[in-house]
Each structure stands twice: as C-alpha cells, then as structure tokens.
Amino acid sequence: MYGRKACQLVTELASGEKGQLTHFNSDLFEQVISECQQHHLELQSLIRKVQEEGLDLQTTKNEDHFGALIHHLALVRNKRCLMAYVHNRAETIRSLIWKLLGSMIPPEIQEKLSNSEEEYFKKHSARLKEYMSKLELDLTVDMVPPKDPYIQVRVLDDIGEGIVLSDDKTANFALHSIHFLKRTDAEQYISRGLMEELRG
Amino acid sequence: MASNLGGASISQTDDFETFTPTTDVEPLKRAWRNEKAAPEILPYEASLVGRIKEQIQAMEDSIEEYSRSGIDPLIVSLYQMDLDRIQFLLRSYIRSRLQKIEKYMLYILKSDELFRRLSKEEITFTDRCRHDMKKHFDESVLSKLPNNYQDVLKQSITSEEDDMVPEPPLDTFVVCKSKEYLEHIQLEDEEERASSRIEEPFEMEANVLHIIRYRPIKSLVESGRIDLL
Amino acid sequence: MTSYYDIDDILAEEELVSVVFQKAVNGVGIDPSSETDSVESGSKVELPFWLAQELHLRQVAVMALPSCFNQRTRLEIQADAAFVDLRSRCQFFYEFGCKIAPLVGDRTIGSWLLSTFKSRYKEVLTKAHSAVFAASSKYLALLSKEETKMYEAAQSSMTAFKKWRMGGPRFQRASFLSRKRKSTE
C-alpha cells in the first residue's frame, strides 16, 4: 500500500531498454488497481466517522480527516504511476508504429501488449494511414536522407555477359571490371560477395 | 502573421541580401529545421506545402516522360536525385509535426494558439488520436478507478487545474541564429520580471550562432526573424 | 504540471524522508512503530517524499532536511566535488534537491546544487567525449541519474558522429522483423 507497489510498476518501466517494450505486467497492474479501491474504501469510512460525529466536513481537521487525506494522496499517487505506465508504453508503441507502418504487428511485439494496447496499436496505425492517404504522401519511407541511387562497384568473380538489369539494359561483368550500377541492381551481387562497393 | 516583436527592433544591416534562387526549397528546408528543433508545434506552412507538392508532381511526370523518350538514363537519375531530396524534406517535415501532435495532443487541443496552427487534416488526425488514446486510457486504467479519480485531465475532482496534461518544454535551449541584428530581447518571463530578477536585455548579432532558452525567442522564431538549427 | 508522466520525476518522489507529525492521524498504517493503525502527534516516521511533501505543506507533519543535503555531506562533497559518489547519497540528487529546497526553507540549497553541478559536469563531458572505450564503470557509478543521462547523451552523439564519419554501408536496415536487436536510427 501507500504507493510502494505502484512505484515498482514505474521502476520496471524505467529499467526497460530505451525504445523497447517489456511484457505488460498485468498482475502487478491489477494489484495496484485494487489498492486504489482499498484506499477509497478506507477514505470513505473515515469520512463517515466524521459525519456520524455530527462534525462539519469542510472545517473539521481531526485525526479522521487527516487519515482520509493520506488515503486520498496515496490514491492519487497510484493513479499517477498507473497512468505513467500506460502512457509511456503508448509512446513506445507509437514509435514502433512509425517503424512498422504497413506491416502487421510482429508476434514478438504482440505478445507483450495488453488487449487494450493491441487495440490501440491497430487503431493508431489506421489513423496514420488515413492521414497519409488523405495527403497522398507515404511517410513510411525516407527515414534517412536519400543518397545517389547509383553506386560504383568492382566485379570480384566472373559473373559473365549479357546480365539483364532493372532498366532492361544488359551488362558484361568481367572479373575486376568496374561499373556504375543502380544500388538495387548491385545489392544482390554484393551480398553474395560477387561484387564490392567502391568507396570514392 | 501580425505579431509584435516583444520590443525587439530591427536595425537595417547594409550587407546585401545573399542571392538565393527563388525556389521553394530553401523555405521548405527552413520550415523543416525549425519544426524539428522547436519544442512546440509551429504554424503549418500550408501554401508552401501546396506549391512543393505541385512541383513534385510535375517533376515525377517529366521524369517518366524523359525515361520513355530515351534521354540518357544518367541525366534522368540526376533529376530523380533532386526529386528524392525534396520528397525527403517534405516527408520529414510532416512526420515531425505528427510526432509532436502525438506527444502533446491533449495540450494542443486545450490551447487555441496551438490549435490554430494545425492543418485541416492535422485537426482531424488530432481529434481521432485523442479519441483513441482516451479510449485506451479508460479501458486500461481510468474506468477501473474510484469515481472522482477517473478524469484524464485532472488527478482528482479537487484538482484546481488540468494537472495531468504534459506541456511542451518551452524552457528547453535551442541553437539558433538571426538573419539581422536584433536588440532588446527580454530573456526573463513575466514572472521573473515581476520579482525583478532581470537579465540585461540581450542582443543578437546577425548570422552568429547562439544557444538560447526557447520561451523568450518564441515569437521571433514564429515571425521568421530567428532560424533554428 | 509539465512532468506528470515523467518517470524520473515519479521515481525521485519515492525517496524516503523523515517527518515529525504535528497532528494525530487515524486509520493509516504508515507508522511501523505504532501497534494501532494510527499515528500519534510527535512521532517520527520515514515517508516517501510524495506524501511527506503534501503533509508538510498542510502542516500535518514537518519534514527534516534529508541527510544528503545536511552540512556534513555538503562539506564532503565540496572537498572533492568532481569525484564524490553522489549516486549512493541520493540517486536523484539534483531533481530531489529542487523539490526539497522551497519546502524546508533552506536558502542555500539552490546555489549549492548549482555549484556542485558546475564542478562535475565538465568532467562528465571530457570523459564522455574522450573515452575511446566507455569510461570506467567505477566513474559512472559516482554519477547521479541526471549526470548519467548527460554522459549518455554526450557519448551517444559522439558515437553517432564516428559512425557517420567512418561511412560504411547505408543499405536499407534489415527489416524490423529480424531477430537481431535493431539499432535505433
């Protein structure tokens, strides 16, 4: 009680690695929720005691009044920790959405979300897509400034002649020959070690 | 945007305005940098974005036509690079605005000044995002709390103000420079001036980098006298 | 309140402080030394700052100056500010100091926080920039939470610069779905 469990929730959130999500800790979350109910019950019973003694609620400042005050403060503290937990996770979810727009929620993310978070994930992705289609602007590309689509490459292994490229031109990739290719064309050969990118 | 400059007066500098081609790229780059560097959302550059989108459309059409009419593909790639650069600027500009809306949507909806800065589409986006977020908060937390504590703006019914709404950090420091010489910039806000904690009025030489707290220069950034970097 | 959802602000307010109750209180189990669920006036209790602050403001209890801000600690810190272990004394040294100062009416805390910070932050920067390898964890363990975040800010921007300068492939990021940890862009 008195905020200790609630603070564990926030500490767990803070210990997560920046930008990554941890599993939604529903047990601890529900425990803090039920603590709020408890604080509220105790607050109401103390208030009733003051009323039963026929005292004026507004002006009485006795032990029961201060007891009610402390339960109120604990409840507000718990609320802050619960909201901070959900709010900060929602921020991480939104940053993940930017990286994932256009594809479904990956399972390794989905299993970490509460049902409400999963719903929020889908809803918010939809909102962004709506916005983009209204503006006819794809915001999911160009996260990094664009560079020359062409790169200079050297052939490391005899790939042979008459290779058809994306702009359906053909090229002869003799060993050690140097070419100026579209990155998208060259990438497959580079990843297979048949070509290397020349730096400058 | 009629704005009093909070007492800052501009003295004419004689060095002649450096020639920059009258394209929309420079203004877009300025809008992009200001938006990314400012702690709060800035006015939407509606006409600039409109013009840029037209130019992008026109360039896309001509590139298609060039590549069909057998123009040297490497020249076509130069036009494509120019197009890619402008599209990056536009996308990054719009993205950084949306991310600010996501972060401070409750505050923006409460502040007329900021709300008026949104585009039509951004307003719809903000409303829908608030609806989704509130539903998410209600389902996860608020509906499960005792009444008197279920509000998303106030911690409890006894809270005097909306004490749950994150505000943009206007006291953060930003890197900036001014195109002209600016004097009498008041650095303290009213609260501090009221209790006579005055820093002497600040002058800014033209084109010299400064790091300044955003709040005092907020109106100068919005009126275009100071650029953020 | 600009920092309602701010995690450090929340954690900083969990720090325990000792208070002396001016009023008796009923129906609360916060005084371990009392058998009943009430607190007598005059009893001394350790409370988290978020509660102590509100009780102090309402004169239900009076908050004592925490040990990390008392005279003795100040002398220790002044003696060797740049390398003194702040974290063990108070993890949120500065943030907590800012919250305490106006309450306990100690006029010197504000300026003392400032001088402590100023004598330490240059060391943090030089360590962050010059450290070809990460600064010794011994040094990092001395830093308060705020100083650690400044160290990390300086270091990550330096590493990003070196990565950019080295050039290297700008190939499309491996798609987000791949197992390997995705470095933030």
Added chain:
Amino acid sequence: MAGQSDPQLNLFSAEEVEFVAEDEMLEIVPNMRMDSLHLICGDYGPFYPQIATEVPLWLAIALKKRGKCAIRTPEWMSVEKLTQILEAERDSQGSFQILPFHYVEISKLLFDHARDDVPDMYLVRSLIEDIRDVRFHKVETSLESIDTRTSAVKIKDLSAMEVNIVRPFVVRALQAIYKHGNPELVPDQDRITNMQTQGHEHGQRRPLRRR
C-alpha cells in the same frame, strides 16, 4: 524508456546535417557537353567541357561518380591554409577560426568521392582531424565560462557538425544550470511564512510553484 523526461535531444542525425551540407555550392570542371538541368532546387549548367561552373555539392558528387567532371576543391582545403588555421586555432584560446559552416561534411564527402581532386589528400585529412580535435577541446573549456544562470550563450563560428555533436550535452547542462540556479529554489523569507499559516482544504492539492 522512450518516455524519459527530456525529449530526444539529438534532434538531427549526422546524416541529416550532411544532407543540409550537400546544398552548399562548389565549382566543378565538366569533361562533357550537357544541357542545363532545370531542377526543383534551381537551374544549373549548361555544361561545356573544361569550363568551370558552380553546382550544389550533391550534384557535383553525382557527376564526379559518373565520371562527368572534376571537382575544384575549395581554397580553404589546401595544406597551406589548413596549417595556418590549425596554428590559429591552437593559439587563440577563446574564439574559433573562420571555417565554412559545413567544413566537416564537405571535406568528408570529397575524401570519399573525389579523392583524386584533392591535392595531398592524406595531409589535408589529418589537418582537418587535428583542427576538429582542437576545436572540440575548446568547446569543452568554453563550457567552463557558463557559470552564471543564463538564458543565452553565444557560440561564435562553431561548425554545423560540431554544434550537432555537443548540442545534447550543452542543452542539458544549460537547462540544469538554469533550473538549479532558479531563484525560486531560494524562497525569500515572506513566502515561507505565508506557507506556514495557510490552512488547507481536505484533499486540495496546492500547486508548489505558480506555473
């Protein structure tokens, strides 16, 4: 966690600073004939063999990579000029020497893509590295001068990349100094007394500072 208090303070990535630098103008010497380019960012050319002309850096690099031109390295990128600048940087403790705002990015792009156009390339590169190191230490020492609580600091002649690197740290330092030096932490006596006498309604959360 993502929701940490202060926002992501490295606002611009190094790639974005380089992107801005690629609009700086530069002289090239084409080796072919080509009509003018009517780009969105402006008109360039027409290009005639061996006739120098000015284009943005990104276009110069693109033409260089296509073997269509040579690049005239800017005059500040000479061994002689850079040695002068290095000496001056070392002597004048306070101010920084005048170098183009994007000198770090421009030199890197030329080293990467136009090596053969840069005379004494390795010496030029190491001079630039040394200049940057010296300037870095100056930034660190100039931080020392920020002692009073201030809302504004002038940083004369620091280059784009240098600003971008130190920004996350310096902004946090200035914020901390501004916050900790905040006189409200040092309440004047009357404010204390009125806090003592003020009674409070049950549950009323009295805001600590007038914000």
